[in-house]
Amino acid sequence: MISRFFRHLLESLKSLKRNGWMTVAAISTVMITLTLVGIFVSVILNAIKLGDDIQNNVRVMVYTRKDVADNSETIVKEGQTVKNDDYHKVYDALKSLDHVAKVTFSSKEEQYEKLTETMGSEWKVFEGDSNPLYDAYIVDTSSPKYVETVSSQAKKIEGVSEVQDGGANTKRLFSLANFIQTWGLIGAGLLIFLAVFLISNTIRITIISRSREIQIMRLVGAKNGYIRGPFLLEGAWLGLLGAALPGVLVYFGYNMVYQSVNKSLVGQNLSMIEPSLFVPIMIASLFVLGIIIGSIGSGISMRRFLKI
Known part of the structure; x- marks a missing residue:
């Protein structure tokens, strides 16, 4: 079992190199989409945090x-x-x-x-x-x-x-905070769903371009699990590599924004989410999301060829 895993792992790395531009296209799509997800989710979570702070400061x-x-x-x-x-x-x-x-x-x-x-x-x-x-x-x-x-x-x-x-202003403030919390989370969920859709379809294109390779493996008697393994790992690699740049951007970008923006908020008893808490969780979430999306995209795309 362990030897098969490492064999599939080695094969998935070879496939990434062998497919050249398709690999670059898939990784680029993951990078762009996860970068947008990282930015949007960061803004929404901090808007919710500031909304709570504003309410508590009334x-x-x-x-x-x-x-x-x-x-x-x-x-x-x-x-x-x-x-x-x-x-x-x-x-x-x-x-x-x-x-x-x-x-x-x-x-x-x-x-x-x-x-x-x-x-x-x-x-x-x-x-x-x-x-x-x-x-x-x-x-x-x-x-x-x-x-x-x-x-x-x-x-x-x-x-x-x-x-x-605060009178009417306080009521409007509470309504705005509730609006941000509700629709902000819905918007973040929709963007993540869109990211899954885009990345999955990009990975599907890379697998369709290798349909002949899959058919040959089936003709020589390879089992579905054996064929699927390298492609699942390849999808995970695409997600992992695609999450690297968004992770770096979140690390440097969020710390820079926090240092410049939070100064003006502290005097009003407001604060963004602490980088020491937010950044590691956000980066880990992007990597996990990238790996999951990549694997799911490969798994869904393989169904057509393996007739599961």
Whole structure:
């Protein structure tokens, strides 16, 4: 059994060399198709990842009234520093709401610093007492679907001035994320199916061009399994060799895109899929897909000549 396998393996390598341009054509088709598959699947998977990140970053901003010092344990009253009886009243009310995972305080000074970093130095005219912003609590929900519910409940809390959750934009964002996840995966599946079709037909052409060789082997009494073996291995070689260039492109291309694009995403709490996780899995998948497609293409094409 082992000796037969190595004999078939050697024969498949000889066939690749003997068929010259047909081998090059088949490998080229595999390369082009798997490259497109690699690019498309990489884009779709990262779009899904970013969609999830965007959903998870949708938060409820709860602004307190100007006269409410909810995060201060003491207040100045009539020139004296006294205990603040309303300390964390809004905070505790927010924490007690259903579906609230985390509540973080953001002072108007912190918000002002972020605003000036984003909008530029011209906003520095509002420093100090001129700061028009309000203290706020950033509320993270246990799931993005609870944002609207928590927002409506937070508006009823005493001491709250305004609540922002993105409104219609948030709903559109969730719809877009669901659209990308659903149709992105469907699109990736269709492209892989197309890749199987194109590669299988290219390999079939290489086998049809050698129909006389197969007929001669049958006439001298060779069994179907013996005839099929080298062709299955040859198809696997075509898939393996065809996946080499797409694998290299994925390795260098994805790392380069990650380094250039991810910098602008990190500041928004977004991120592409880590190359250390994505690249090895993607390259391995391309090689496995190429080998499977090549073998299946050869197996299907052989049915015509072996009359299985």
